Amino acid sequence: MKRVLVFEAHGDDMEFFAGGTIAKFAAAGHEVTLVCATDNDKGSFELSAQEMRAVRDQELLGAASVLGVKRVIPLGYADGDLGYADPRVLRGQFMRAIREVKPDICMTWDPFTHYEGHPDHRAVATAASEAMSFAHFPNFYPEHADDGLPPHYVGEHWFFAKAPRDQNKFVDIDTTIDRKIEALCQHEAQMVLTVMDLQHHVRASGLDVPFLAGRSAHDFAPVIEQMMKRAGEAVAKRSGLGCRYAEGFRRARFGGIEAWAPGQTIAEDV
Numbered sequence: 001m002k003r004v005l006v007f008e009a010h011g012d013d014m015e016f017f018a019g020g021t022i023a024k025f026a027a028a029g030h031e032v033t034l035v036c037a038t039d040n041d042k043g044s045f046e047l048s049a050q051e052m053r054a055v056r057d058q059e060l061l062g063a064a065s066v067l068g069v070k071r072v073i074p075l076g077y078a079d080g081d082l083g084y085a086d087p088r089v090l091r092g093q094f095m096r097a098i099r100e101v102k103p104d105i106c107m108t109w110d111p112f113t114h115y116e117g118h119p120d121h122r123a124v125a126t127a128a129s130e131a132m133s134f135a136h137f138p139n140f141y142p143e144h145a146d147d148g149l150p151p152h153y154v155g156e157h158w159f160f161a162k163a164p165r166d167q168n169k170f171v172d173i174d175t176t177i178d179r180k181i182e183a184l185c186q187h188e189a190q191m192v193l194t195v196m197d198l199q200h201h202v203r204a205s206g207l208d209v210p211f212l213a214g215r216s217a218h219d220f221a222p223v224i225e226q227m228m229k230r231a232g233e234a235v236a237k238r239s240g241l242g243c244r245y246a247e248g249f250r251r252a253r254f255g256g257i258e259a260w261a262p263g264q265t266i267a268e269d270v
């Protein structure tokens with residue numbers, strides 16, 4: 001059994017890019033923990049921030065349970081403002097989670113890809129990748145040891161991105177794509193927002209897309225299904241796995257130690 005720890009900015013980040021993979025990890029008996037940095041209160045054209053905070057925590061837990069995530073740790077930072085929080089504090093909170101959960105594998109936004117427009121994603125990417133790189137260094141945040149949390153080494157770093165680069169790990173999600181879509185649909189407020197945002201694009205572009213334009217945003221499930229299947233097919237095509245749907249990651253394993261062990265391979269977990 002491996003432990004997997006995911007760092008995301010918003011409930012649904014993980015589901016969009018890694019939901020099928022996470023469901024596969026969980027189904028294989030691995031233990032998944034999710035850290036969600038913000039309170040998700042900006043993502044709506046309909047609900048106030050206060051109304052959002054009331055529903056988003058439930059949606060976060062609902063989606064996690066569909067994927068088999070064992071534990072969710074919400075940090076409650078203000079949505080959209082994470083880039084303006086103290087990065088040293090955020091990195092310390094992520095490192096504390098690593099030292100507590102003791103993961104074999106950490107996953108987060110890739111800090112080294114282009115065109116990431118959301119400041120929360122960039123903040124999580126930077127803080128989490130630093131936390132997973134240095135959590136085994138005792139002189140980083142030595143106060144954690146006083147709380148009974150010793151340094152911990154994270155062997156595998158998995159990164160997802162909107163505009164991915166250098167992906168070297170692909171996961172066949174044919175058996176879990178339905179679970180991924182079901183988990184996304186648990187994020188009702190966020191999926192309504194997703195469809196309404198697509199409708200903004202349709203209106204502004206002047207294009208004719210009746211499937212989107214003529215739809216109540218609350219009837220989001222067919223849109224999300226089509227969106228995820230299309231994305232999964234595109235990754236599968238690139239992956240060379242021969243499957244119908246896939247997810248892709250840039251993965252760094254054990255500091256590249258394989259170069260010291262010619263002829264040996266490290267087993268795959270999913």
Ligand SMILES: [Zn+2]
Pocket residue numbers: 009010012013118121
């Ligand atoms: Zn996000």
